[in-house]
Amino acid sequence: MEMVMKMEIKEKTMVKPATETPRHVLWTSNLDQLVPKHIHIPTIYFYKPLSSATDDKGFFDPVKLKDALSKVLVPFYPVAGRLVDSSNPNGGRIEIDCNGEGVLFVVAQTNSMVTYFKCGGVSLGVAMNHHVVDGISAVHFLNSWSDIARGVDLKSPPFIDRTMLCARNPPKPIFDHIEYKPPLPMIKTTTSSSCESQVDVAIYKLTNEQLKTLKAKCNGDDKNKPRYTTYEILAGHVWRCVCKARKLSNDQETKLYTLVDGRSRLQPPLPPGFFGNTIFSATPIVKTGELLESNENIWYAVNQIHSTLKRIDDCYLRSALDYLELQPNLSALSRGSHTFRSPNLGIISWIRLPFYDLDFGWGRPIFVGPSTILFDGLTYLLSSPSYDEDGSLLVAIGLQHEHMKAFEKFLYDI
Known part of the structure; x- marks a missing residue:
């Protein structure tokens, strides 16, 4: 018999930066613009339960995670912002409104966001908007979050300004990109290649x-x-x-x-x-x-x-x-x-x-x-x-x- 995984949402919270952060609209590069607006980098982390009941005290405590998240959002404040379309006659350019509105934090439990399993293990699912980060920046943010949760100082602060990726003025491409x-299209379409x-x-x-x-x-x-x-x-x-x-x-x-x-x-x-x-x-x-x-x-x-x-x-x-x-x-x-x-x-x-x-x-x-x-x-x-x-x-x-x-x-x- 197929087992159905039951999921119960325990908590949904919008976590905001712990202190006031800069308010401005962040210019984004042409590389950022290539990403579809609603595409995220979805990753999932699995953690095994600790070995004893004593060790288990406070295991993946949501309060600790949210506290560290609010602190890491201060230096990484664009993550707590919102995407906006700038006025452009050729179509809106996506930029980041650094308004400090926060990120969604969800806790859930299942019998098989932060998800707690019946066996005692935990999965941590993260979806970061690809307009805001690439893989390297996403890992930089996440590992900084975990460092702060362990009481470790921020090892490498983020460099927020993206104008180093501006095109030259005037633009002068010299390659056929x-x-x-x-x-490329299929030259012979078959039923097996149907989209x-x-x-x-x-x-x-x-x-x-x-x-x-x-x-x-x-x-x-x-x-x-x-x-x-x-x-x-x-x-x-x-x-x-x-x-x-x-x-x-x-x-x-x-x-x-x-x-x-x-x-x-x-x-x-x-x-x-x-x-x-x-x-x-x-x-x-x-x-x-x-x-x-x-x-x-x-x-x-x-x-x-x-x-x-x-x-x-x-x-x-x-x-x-x-x-x-x-x-x-x-x-x-x-x-x-x-x-x-x-x-x-x-x-x-x-x-x-x-x-x-x-x-x-x-x-x-x-x-x-x-x-x-x-x-x-x-x-x-x-x-x-x-x-x-x-x-x-x-x-x-x-x-x-x-x-x-x-x-x-x-x-x-x-």
């Missing part, structure tokens, strides 16, 4: 031995080859597996959306603690037949990713900001369900983000991941809970129902 062009099809979500674990096998296939003993990163190798493998699972024809072009953090690639680098979206895109485009030419050789896919990422330097990023400045309607470039569906794919790496540092005083989480995957073809690469011990990684992916089983088979055929 295909990453912001429309996603109405059910999207399944799954998480797969790859051991360190499996990753080493993939690396050996790419790097080998050829000293003239570039040394590919773990991300490039795993992303290349996933790209090939998805194309196989979707049964794309050899002449079908496929576009891979990868993300690049501009914080250190821009020159001069952005200040430590820069708070906002600094995520640029790199998008290799190849024909499926070239990608899958050899079942054993994933080198071509990996090298396409490596070569594309290598070109992303300060000159390219400044050109991208200028290119976006010249677009009449940035909202038309927003990404959504149409972006990653067949024949395309998006891969986001959370491997290096310190999610497992979110310790409020009751221990580190035992699992962290996206709480949902919104679109067909959207993929996250994650550190596993045991990454520090065994080097294993996770692949979390959303695919059409009829493609998922085949993807699993190809993923483990290493």
Whole structure:
């Protein structure tokens, strides 16, 4: 018999900054504008119950969490604001009204926000608006919240001003930024590639031995080859597996959306603690037949990713900001369900983000991941809970129902 999870809401509170914060409308960059208005970064953290009743006293006390949250909202005050449309004849520009109205805090309990489980464990779900933060800024905020809950001083204050990401005046793009062009269409539409099809979500674990096998296939003993990163190798493998699972024809072009953090690639680098979206895109485009030419050789896919990422330097990023400045309607470039569906794919790496540092005083989480995957073809690469011990990684992916089983088979055929 299927078990139904019952959820009881215990508390809903709007938590405001503990003290007065600056009141102003915060200018947001063209990178912020690319995010659809209501898209959030959804993450979920699971914590196991403490070992004894004595230790359990005050376990995930909502009062302590709310108190720390109100304090962290003072330096991170844009999080407590509201999105507003500025007046613009070409369509409203989304900015942040830093009005201190606060963030929603929900406590719930279930028999299987902060959710308390019957077993004594807790899950903490967080949804931060993507207009306000990217993944790095979100983790910066959350880990600062947990530090304050443990009585630790703020390690790195946020840098709020985003004007360092202004376009040049006048804008002068010098590259053809295909990453912001429309996603590639299917040249042969089939019922299995229908956008109405059910999207399944799954998480797969790859051991360190499996990753080493993939690396050996790419790097080998050829000293003239570039040394590919773990991300490039795993992303290349996933790209090939998805194309196989979707049964794309050899002449079908496929576009891979990868993300690049501009914080250190821009020159001069952005200040430590820069708070906002600094995520640029790199998008290799190849024909499926070239990608899958050899079942054993994933080198071509990996090298396409490596070569594309290598070109992303300060000159390219400044050109991208200028290119976006010249677009009449940035909202038309927003990404959504149409972006990653067949024949395309998006891969986001959370491997290096310190999610497992979110310790409020009751221990580190035992699992962290996206709480949902919104679109067909959207993929996250994650550190596993045991990454520090065994080097294993996770692949979390959303695919059409009829493609998922085949993807699993190809993923483990290493």
